[in-house]
Amino acid sequence: xxxxxxxIFLGTPEFAAIVLEKLISADFxxxxxxxxxxxxxxxxxxxxxxxxxxxxxxxxxxxxxxKDKNELFKIVKKLNPDxxxxxxxxxxxxxxxxxxxxxxxxxxxxxxxxxYRGAAPIQAAILNGEEKTGVSLxxxxxxxxxxxxxxxxxxxxxxxxITNYEKLSKKLAELGAKLLIDFLPRLIRNSQSVINNxxxxxxxxxxxYTKKIKTEDAFINLEKxxxxxxxxxxxxxxxxxxxxxxxxxKRIKILGAVLIDExxxxxxxxxxxxxxxxxxGIV
Numbered sequence: 001x002x003x004x005x006x007x008i009f010l011g012t013p014e015f016a017a018i019v020l021e022k023l024i025s026a027d028f029x030x031x032x033x034x035x036x037x038x039x040x041x042x043x044x045x046x047x048x049x050x051x052x053x054x055x056x057x058x059x060x061x062x063x064x065x066x067k068d069k070n071e072l073f074k075i076v077k078k079l080n081p082d083x084x085x086x087x088x089x090x091x092x093x094x095x096x097x098x099x100x101x102x103x104x105x106x107x108x109x110x111x112x113x114x115x116y117r118g119a120a121p122i123q124a125a126i127l128n129g130e131e132k133t134g135v136s137l138x139x140x141x142x143x144x145x146x147x148x149x150x151x152x153x154x155x156x157x158x159x160x161x162i163t164n165y166e167k168l169s170k171k172l173a174e175l176g177a178k179l180l181i182d183f184l185p186r187l188i189r190n191s192q193s194v195i196n197n198x199x200x201x202x203x204x205x206x207x208x209y210t211k212k213i214k215t216e217d218a219f220i221n222l223e224k225x226x227x228x229x230x231x232x233x234x235x236x237x238x239x240x241x242x243x244x245x246x247x248x249x250k251r252i253k254i255l256g257a258v259l260i261d262e263x264x265x266x267x268x269x270x271x272x273x274x275x276x277x278x279x280x281g282i283v
Contacts (some may be wrong), residue, residue, distance in 0.1 A: 005083060005103075006079075006081045006082045007028075007031060007081055007083040007084065008031055008076070008084050008101075009023070010034040010086045010089040011052045011086065011088050013050060013052070015110070017054070018173035018174065018177065019087045019108060019173050019176050020033070020052060021055060022173075022177030023085075023181065024059055028180075028184070030061060030085070031062070031079060032063070032079050032081075033056040033062065033063050033064070034063075034065070034089070035050050035052040035053045035064075036065065036090065038053070038065070053065065069094055069097070072093075073094070073096055076100050076101075077100055081100070082102055082103055083102075083104070083187075084105040086107045086108070087173075088108075090119070092143075093105060095142055098142065105140035106138070106140070106184070107138055108137060109135065109136045109137075110133070110135055110169070110173070112132070112136060113152070113202055114145075114203055114204065114206050115207070116133075117145035117208065117209050118145065118210035118212075119211060119212040120211065120212060121210055122169050122172060123165060123236040123237060124236075125160060125168070126165065126236035127229075129161065129228075129232060132154055132155070132160065133155055133168075134155050134172075136149055136152045137150045137179050137180065137183055138150055148199030148201050149201075150199055153175060153179055155171060155175055158171060164235040164238065165238065166238075213240075213241055214241065215242075217237070218233065218237045218241045218242055219243075220245045227263055228262070230257070231258070234254055234255075234257045238256075250272050252269050252271050252272065253271075253272075253276075255268040255270060256268035265280070266279055266280075267279065267280070
C-alpha cells in the first residue's frame with residue numbers, strides 16, 4: 001500500500017481499469033475497489049461486469065458495487081479509508097461521503113481543467129479539433145470537476161488531429177496513472193500541507209463543460225454535414241455510441257474514415273444485421 005496508507009479505488013470503464021492496473025503494478029494496492037453494477041451489453045444484452053470489476057477479481061481485490069449514494073456511503077464508512085482515488089466513476093459525491101477519508105478524494109480527469117469538465121472530455125477534445133489535452137489530478141468537492149488542482153500534465157508528442165478515442169483514452173489513462181504514482185506518496189507524507197500549498201483553485205471564468213454522449217449525437221448526415229466535422233465525429237464517437245447514418249431505410253454504422261482534400265473518404269462500415277466491411281467512398 002502507499003506508505004502504509006489505506007486507500008480505496010473507485011472507477012468503472014476501461015479508462016479506469018488501465019489506471020488501476022498501473023497502480024497495482026507499482027505496488028499501490030487498494031484496500032478495496034468500488035465500481036458501478038453489472039449491466040446488459042451488446043445485441044443480446046448479456047449481463048456483463050465493468051472492466052474495473054473484472055480487473056479487481058483478477059487480482060483478488062474486494063469489490064463493491066453500490067446501487068446508489070446511500071449504499072455508497074455505508075460502504076465507504078465501513079471501509080474507513082485514509083484516501084479515495086476516483087477515476088471515471090460517474091457520481092457527484094455528497095459531503096458526508098467526502099468527509100470520511102482524512103486525505104479526501106483525489107480524482108483523475110482526462111482534460112486540462114477547468115476546460116472540459118463533465119462526462120466526455122476525451123470525445124470533446126477530438127470533436128473540437130483541439131491541439132492539446134492532458135490529465136488533471138484534483139481534490140473532489142461537492143461540485144462537478146470543480147475542486148482544487150493538485151497536479152496537471154499535458155500529453156506530449158501526440159497528434160490529436162489524427163487520433164481516435166480509443167488510442168487517446170489509453171494514452172491519457174497511462175499519463176493519469178503516472179501522475180498518481182508520482183503524486184500520492186507526496187500527498188501522504190505531507191498530508192494537509194500539500195493540499196493547502198499545492199492545491200490551486202480552478203479559474204471559473206475558463207470553465208467549459210461536456211455532456212454525456214447519446215446515440216442521437218452520433219448521427220451523421222452524409223449529404224449535409226461538414227466533412228471535417230464528420231471525420232472528427234467518427235474518430236471521437238467510436239466504438240461508443242458509434243457513428244451511424246441511414247440509407248435506403250437501413251441503419252449503417254460508420255466505423256472508419258479519412259479526409260482527402262477536405263472530402264470525407266469512408267473506409268469501413270457495418271450495415272445493420274451484417275458484419276463490418278472495408279469500403280471506399282468519397283462524400
